[in-house]
Amino acid sequence: MSDTVKKFGLFAGVGALILLTGVLQSWNSALLILNMGLISAVMALGVNLQWGFAGLFNVGVMGFVALGGLATVLVSTDPVPGAWSSGGVRIVLGLILGAATVVLAALAHRRMAKGKTRAVVVLAILVVGFFLYRGVFDPGVAGVEAINPAAAGNLGGLGLPVLLAWPVGGVLAAGVAWIIGKTALGLRSDYLAIATLGIAEIIIAVMKNEDWLARGVKNVIGLPRPVPYEVDLQASSAFVERAAGLGLDPTTASTLWVKLLYAGLFTVVLLILLWMAQRALHSPWGRMMRAIRDNEVAAEAMGKDVTRRHLQVFILGSAVCGIAGAMMTTLDGQLTPGTYQPLRFTFLIWVMVIVGGSGNNLGAVLGGFLIWFLWVQVEPMGLWLMQTITSNMADGSALKSHLIDSAAHMRLLTMGVILLLVLRFSPRGLIPEK
Template identity: 75%
Template sequence: MVRDPGVDAIEAVNPAGTGFLGGLGLPVVIGWMVGGLLAAGAAWIIGKTALGLRSDYLAIATLGISEIIIAIMKNEEWLTRGVKNVTGLPRPMPDAIDLQNDPGFVERAANLGFDPTAASTLYIKIGYGLMFAAVLIILLVLAQLALNSPWGRMMRAIRDNETSARAMGKDVTFRHLQVFILGSAICGIAGAMMTTLDGQLIPTSYQPLRYTFLIWVMVIVGGSGNNLGAVLGGFLIWFLWVQVEVLGPGFMTWVTGALPDDSGLKEHLLDSVQHMRLLTMGVILLLVLRFSPRGLLPER
């Protein structure tokens, strides 16, 4: 009851008209780093309580904790706006409307033979692509350096045989916590980048199928234990995930073309075309596990 007036005042803000409430006016890239730090802090809290569990129980515990966090984001409106979403977040690139209203940008686009609308869209996409590629390259270089360092060899030794590593005097529990925090920090950076790309935070969009299972498929297909394999799997699976939605209806129409129009099977298959994404991911996963169980780019 004490905080209700403040909550009502915050809820009364319309980000579309007045801008997002809060923020320090710093560059958006700083927000990416802060997202990584916050994720690392949350991982430290979770890791201190959950990393003592065995691998299977640890997976169950971390999945359960993630669902608790999502439930809090959806239901605690006073803290996260719940399903009302957080909109109007600043982006690292200018909006298309602002570019189209900029006389200098319009003139440069005309000199290059581009329509202002198409030029603004292309400019923003290229800008985002370069920024994200820069972050990916930095993280990949750091990961490769860590992999080939004494620290990386120690972490592989712990992964392969914890008992032997512990006998050699390595603090296995601390190293588990350390790599858990590092991985969560990278996830936090990625989440902050995606949120600023969308310009909004929608808790209901965070489904385990897309943000847990799909990422596992990327790592398995690319090659677990290989940084380049994980990148390859990410690009490949996401490309297929997007393209299946576009090509799926046409493919199903072609498959059912020989069936009569009044066929119940044809109607059922055409109505179920939205599930082709899941079918495709399952088939790819089965094929990789059957013919290349270590992934497309296996660990050396």
């Protein structure tokens, strides 16, 4: 029973920390932490699926999260008028040509006998295909990007409800995960880590540079929301009355209410995914996953297709990350490819999983909340610490101002220290796998 008590205690502790933020700072910040904590928990769940269940080392979480964000734009924004007629079709055609080239080259490689001719043919297909693709694709891009570049210049989306983007984000991430997994898993050894590291950078590069897709670094702002807008709430007399009844002014009440609604939506998603992950863990599939993890040779000897299972779990985990990414972009209301950084979106998620407890879904969720709380709060704490340290120094001294300016960088340092401490003294994490 003490196990349950410990789990409850840990979750209650993190809950108390967030509540404390509400009391000491503001309820707005507390809810912000809660919302991002929920999203982080989903991401951690995805990574835990891969690392905890199957021992797959995915250091490209950022890429899948960003794909989720992209899905939000593609699903929920309104179509840009004229984009399809002025080049959209060419772009799609170009992309199909590009894909066909790769497939053709792969086919030629597989069908033809080994030798110089094969190399020449494959190379020729690739070169010709590349220029054909560029020839079709480039004018299309130019056409699309010429449409109202200040506000659009992209293909636009489908104008569907934004909630639909969440599963679509998962599917998009899963698709890319399938391609990576196919190539990087089950070579003579796995090369998943470097493959994911690379593909994540490529996804971000594509999103930054392909303006026709989602405006690149010009960002897409004002994404539709699944919840009401604050101004609408403030304009609604019923809401203002209810807020007044609670002793809140309409502005505060509306921001809190909107965040609460988001929190509700995210909690539902988290609970569904957590339930599914728990079910998976205790299903025959989950047991087989762990059997493979604990003794791959024996599992293979028993006729288990290890590569296939690894591919499955990699796709599932990436899909979860994609869903989380879509949720995050929805919460932000904008897609800003420039803000995706591996330290924040890949390695921080890893810290969450390791600290929470690899192989334990509840652990991953706890890690998500706890680490996100610290990530946000270390900065003010660091600032306070620096001010205390420097309080005796003369005002205007170079060291003092340097220390106070640098406080912002304390958070990276702290995350590293936490990760190392947990790895050293509690290597199975706060809530270990049973």
